[in-house]
Amino acid sequence: MPNLKTRPDGxxxxxxxxxxxxxxxxxxxxxxxxAARGRLPGxxxxxxxxxxxxxxxxxxxxxxxxxxxWKYTDLRALIGExxxxxxxxxxxxxxxxxxxxxxxxxxxxxxxxxxxxxxxxELSDIGRVENGVVVRSLREVLExxxxxxxxxxxxxxxxxxxxxxxxxxxTDGLVITVNDGNAVKRPIQIVHVATGSSVSTYTRSYLxxxxxxxxxxxxxFVPAEGASGYQxxxxxxxxxxxxxxxxxxxxxAAASDAVNIxxxxxxxxxxxxxxxxSMTCSGxxxxxxxxxxxxxxxxxxxxxxxxxxRDKLHADTTIVVDHAVPHCTSREKFRAVIDDCGRSVFQGxxxxxxxxxxxxxxxxxxxxxxxxxxxxxxxxxxxxxxxxVVCSHGxxxxxxxxxxxxxxxxxxxxxxDAQMLLIKAFIGEAIEGITSENLRDFVTVETExxxxxxx
Amino acid sequence: MALLExxxxxxxxxxxxxxxxxxLNVNAGELHAIMGPNGSGKSTLSHVIxxxxxxxxxxxxxxFRGENLLRMEPNERAAKGVFLAFQYPxxxxxxxxxxxxxxxxxxxxKARGQQEFSxxxxxxxxxxVAGSLNIPQDMLKRGVNVGFSGGEKxxxxxxxxxxxxxxxxxxxxxxxxLDIDALRTVASGINALRSPERAMIVITHYRRLLxxxxxxxxxxxxxxxxxxxxxxxxxxxxxxxxxxxFEDAA
Ligand SMILES: Nc1ncnc2c1ncn2[C@@H]1O[C@H](COP(=O)(O)OP(=O)(O)OP(=O)(O)O)[C@@H](O)[C@H]1O
Ligand SMILES: [Mg+2]
Numbered sequence: 001m002p003n004l005k006t007r008p009d010g011x012x013x014x015x016x017x018x019x020x021x022x023x024x025x026x027x028x029x030x031x032x033x034x035a036a037r038g039r040l041p042g043x044x045x046x047x048x049x050x051x052x053x054x055x056x057x058x059x060x061x062x063x064x065x066x067x068x069x070w071k072y073t074d075l076r077a078l079i080g081e082x083x084x085x086x087x088x089x090x091x092x093x094x095x096x097x098x099x100x101x102x103x104x105x106x107x108x109x110x111x112x113x114x115x116x117x118x119x120x121x122e123l124s125d126i127g128r129v130e131n132g133v134v135v136r137s138l139r140e141v142l143e144x145x146x147x148x149x150x151x152x153x154x155x156x157x158x159x160x161x162x163x164x165x166x167x168x169x170x171t172d173g174l175v176i177t178v179n180d181g182n183a184v185k186r187p188i189q190i191v192h193v194a195t196g197s198s199v200s201t202y203t204r205s206y207l208x209x210x211x212x213x214x215x216x217x218x219x220x221f222v223p224a225e226g227a228s229g230y231q232x233x234x235x236x237x238x239x240x241x242x243x244x245x246x247x248x249x250x251x252x253a254a255a256s257d258a259v260n261i262x263x264x265x266x267x268x269x270x271x272x273x274x275x276x277x278s279m280t281c282s283g284x285x286x287x288x289x290x291x292x293x294x295x296x297x298x299x300x301x302x303x304x305x306x307x308x309x310r311d312k313l314h315a316d317t318t319i320v321v322d323h324a325v326p327h328c329t330s331r332e333k334f335r336a337v338i339d340d341c342g343r344s345v346f347q348g349x350x351x352x353x354x355x356x357x358x359x360x361x362x363x364x365x366x367x368x369x370x371x372x373x374x375x376x377x378x379x380x381x382x383x384x385x386x387x388x389v390v391c392s393h394g395x396x397x398x399x400x401x402x403x404x405x406x407x408x409x410x411x412x413x414x415x416x417d418a419q420m421l422l423i424k425a426f427i428g429e430a431i432e433g434i435t436s437e438n439l440r441d442f443v444t445v446e447t448e449x450x451x452x453x454x455x
Numbered sequence: 456m457a458l459l460e461x462x463x464x465x466x467x468x469x470x471x472x473x474x475x476x477x478x479l480n481v482n483a484g485e486l487h488a489i490m491g492p493n494g495s496g497k498s499t500l501s502h503v504i505x506x507x508x509x510x511x512x513x514x515x516x517x518x519f520r521g522e523n524l525l526r527m528e529p530n531e532r533a534a535k536g537v538f539l540a541f542q543y544p545x546x547x548x549x550x551x552x553x554x555x556x557x558x559x560x561x562x563x564x565k566a567r568g569q570q571e572f573s574x575x576x577x578x579x580x581x582x583x584v585a586g587s588l589n590i591p592q593d594m595l596k597r598g599v600n601v602g603f604s605g606g607e608k609x610x611x612x613x614x615x616x617x618x619x620x621x622x623x624x625x626x627x628x629x630x631x632x633l634d635i636d637a638l639r640t641v642a643s644g645i646n647a648l649r650s651p652e653r654a655m656i657v658i659t660h661y662r663r664l665l666x667x668x669x670x671x672x673x674x675x676x677x678x679x680x681x682x683x684x685x686x687x688x689x690x691x692x693x694x695x696x697x698x699x700x701f702e703d704a705a
Contacts, residue, residue: 402508407545409529410505411555411615412563418530421558425549425598 032200033168036085040171042142046151053157054168060161069160072345072377073287073316079259083231085169086199089115093195096224098123101191104220104251106442109189116194117171117201117232132182133215138173138204150175154206156237156265158291163263166235170204173234176217180210180241187216187247187439192234194258195224200231211241211269216436221252221260231259242269242296248276249439251446254283256311261287270296270325276303277434279443280315281450287315293322294330301330304430308450309342309374316345323356323386332363335430336397337423338374339454349381352389359389367397368426370419420451456521458483458654459504459623464515466496466503472513473499475679483622484651488665489658490690491676492698497658498542500676501625505539506532519623533559534566538621540612542628542658547599552611555599556581560618584617588644605632613644624648624655630664642667662690677701 033054040050060067064076089097097115101123105111112135113123119137129135141147141154154175155167174190190205209215221232232254240246254260260283268274280286294301307315321330336344350361367376380393400422408418427447434440459481466474473496481487489497503510504517506529517524524532547555561571572580585595588610600608609629616624626645630638645668649655657668665673665687673689674681675698682701683689 401545404545404547406507406529407541407547408555408559410507410533410539410541411559412530412533412566412619413559414530414562415528417558417562421550421555422547425547428549 032082032084036169039085040169041139042148042151044148046142046148046155049151049155050168053155053164056157057161057164057168060164063161067161069289069318069347072347072379073285073314075162075261075285075287078285078314079231082165083198083200085171086116086196086201086230088118089120089195093224094120094123096195096226097193100193100222100224104191104222106187106189106218106220107438109187109218111189111191112174113191113193114172114174114203116196116199117203119172119174128186130184130186132179133184133188134177135188136175138170138175138206141175150206154237155204158265160263160289162233162261162287162289163235163265166202166204166233166263169200169202169233170235171202173203173205175206177208178210178213178215181212182210183213184215187218187436189218189220192219192221192232193224194222194227194230194232194255196227196230198229200233203234205234205236207236207238209238209240209244209246212243213241214245216247216249216439218439218442219248219250221254221262223253223255223258227258228255229257230255232261234262236262236264236266238264238266240266240268240272240274243271244269245273246275247434247436247439248274249434249443250278250288251443252278252280252283252286252288254286256282256313257284259283259285262289264288264290264292266290266292268292268294268296268299268301271298272296273299274301274303275433275435276301277305277431277443278317279306279308279446280317281308281446283313283315285314287318289318289320291320291322293324294328295324297325297327299328301328302332302433303330304333304433305346306334306427306430306447307336307338307344307346308427308447309336309344310339310454312341314343314345316347318345318347320349320351321361322351322353323359323361324353325355326357326359328356328359330361331433333430333433334363334365335427336365336367336376337370337427338367338376339370341371341373343375343377345377345379347379347381348393349383350391350393351383352386352391354385356386357388359386359391361389361391363393365393365395366426366429368423369397369399370423420454423451424448457481458520460516460518460521462516462518464500464503464517465513466499467511467513468509473510473679474503477515477679477681479674479681481623481654481656483654485671486649486655486657486668488670488673488690489656489676489681490660490673490693495676496679497676498627501539501627501656501658504625505529505537530562531566533619533621534563536622537625538616538619538623539625540609540616540627540629542631544600544608544612546601546603548601550599552595552597552599553578553581556595556615556618559615563619580618584614587647588614588617589640590614606634606637609633609641610637610644613641617644617648620648622653624653625658626655627658628660629657630659630661638664639667662694665690675701
């Protein structure tokens with residue numbers, strides 16, 4: 001059932017205030033688009049698509065809490081306005097970006113770096129891209145009349161206004177195609193580096209994984225030294241072919257006063273295998289939203305995630321898994337570790353369409369609260385429109401278990417080390433689903449970095 | 456000096472007295488058994504010695520080699536050689552037994568200023584000890600106590616004791632849930648660790664365990680106090696007559 005909860009009257013804003021707030025926000029964002037237009041790649045059809053996407057965005061405005069999917073992350077209240085588009089990174093920014101990109105580089109990976117929303121070939125391993133894989137920048141694809149026809153697909157939108165804004169404003173991104181039957185050996189790592197202050201950035205990437213192809217994509221988000229107060233809005237469109245297999249690992253860090261919104265729209269073919277993992281480690285306001293549609297029978301999806309939240313940070317992970325056809329399996333495990341006054345939001349919706357008989361879907365979400373002020377919002381939802389399905393969800397939240405802590409301390413571990421061991425084990429439940437040991441280690445190192453910084 | 460010296464210990468939970476004046480001296484090399492009815496405070500006593508939070512110490516002292524144990528963190532006590540085999544060992548999913556044992560052993564060694572074991576050295580030791588207790592290698596790869604049977608959990612406690620080589624071992628109902636063969640294995644594991652430098656306090660309800668590990672002294676605990684102490688024949692007497700005779704003593 002669609003979730004149509006009514007809101008207590010006390011929380012409703014006055015209509016007048018709403019109109020004013022909306023008008024202000026529109027003016028601000030309208031200016032942003034008008035000012036940026038000349039710099040956005042693509043003319044003709046592409047420009048039309050952008051203008052249409054912006055109209056859609058303008059009608060809705062920034063996502064706010066009266067939109068059901070954004071009820072816990074009210075961007076309109078939290079960020080108020082959209083900042084001006086970031087300028088192209090200059091030589092100095094590229095130097096800083098290079099340092100950060102290197103810090104997050106995954107072992108063996110072919111690195112593709114986007115700096116402030118612009119592809120930086122000089123920081124990327126273009127020469128190491130394997131045979132059977134084609135990598136182009138979004139700019140190139142949108143400006144080339146031969147490939148411009150792809151624009152409709154690459155700049156796809158949904159009813160989500162953050163995604164529409166992204167389609168309108170995307171300055172660059174990566175368009176990656178993997179040929180049918182091709183098993184890509186090394187992970188392909190897209191690194192988003194933010195170098196600016198008080199600017200907004202937009203990238204849009206596209207991945208097409210051919211039939212029976214195998215690949216691992218890592219996506220990292222990292223702020224460079226000195227980056228602050230920026231707003232990053234990124235999106236990935238991915239098509240996974242029949243019998244293909246994709247591991248898609250995402251690790252997001254952002255400056256402590258920055259906003260990071262990223263969206264993934266993924267369609268998966270038949271008898272395919274998709275392992276999705278997303279972790280958010282920092283950023284003032286982070287939102288990851290994944291929309292995964294299973295369009296072919298016999299496919300197996302694992303979609304796991306972790307939010308690591310401290311200080312006054314806010315991290316929202318929202319995953320919608322849409323079973324459109326019969327005989328698919330989806331497994332979701334989400335874990336949040338929340339310290340200080342942090343807030344973690346997890347929304348997990350499983351939709352089982354009328355045709356999707358024999359669907360097998362489960363979702364568990366657990367939050368570990370390390371302080372009294374920590375907050376976890378958990379909203380699992382099942383929308384089951386078919387018969388003969390197995391679906392379940394479970395959500396819990398709580399503190400570390402004192403009995404376990406004492407057992408470990410009685411064996412010689414300090415209180416802090418005992419806590420650390422239990423937190424790692426908790427996060428590990430979501431990480432263990434990553435099939436590649438190399439990538440599992442990559443993610444584990446990031447979690448340890450976060451844990452080490454615990455006071 | 457006694458290895459462990461408990462003087463007039465009083466412990467409560469939520470203003471209710473649970474340990475109500477315990478005196479106990481345990482010398483290195485001795486094995487003491489504590490028997491007593493359910494709820495008499497045996498586990499509480501062992502928890503307080505090991506440093507479990509949540510108890511109010513309302514009076515008395517606990518000295519370990521003359522040092523005030525009650526002021527130390529549980530991990531400091533472990534590093535100094537206090538070991539508690541839990542009546543109810545907990546499951547720790549996501550932490551493999553091997554990793555747990557290595558982290559614990561090295562934390563203790565580090566606290567004592569000893570060199571940490573290298574991975575191969577450590578693994579060699581664990582394999583030896585596990586072998587002597589009939590603990591299969593694959594159990595070491597599983598989460599701590601996850602999916603272990605009651606008897607396997609108890610054997611895992613003895614494995615830890617053998618690995619850590621503590622000088623004071625508190626064994627809280629190590630025999631509960633063990634079948635006859637497992638009881639023999641566990642008892643021989645305990646006997647193998649008896650030494651002139653090491654003391655043990657064995658809490659049990661059954662004489663059967665004490666047939667295998669013969670105590671030097673048997674104490675009867677009831678309603679928060681040690682009501683009677685004697686030789687190993689006291690265990691036989693208890694089995695014949697029960698605890699009722701001690702209820703109103705002292
Ligand atoms: N944390 C606690 N809160 C409240 N009461 C407690 C707590 N711990 C122990 N008690 C009480 O103290 C008393 C002694 O408990 P303890 O576990 O020490 O007994 P025991 O002698 O080990 O019993 P058993 O033979 O059943 O294991 C019991 O009445 C128990 O309910
Ligand atoms: Mg007990």
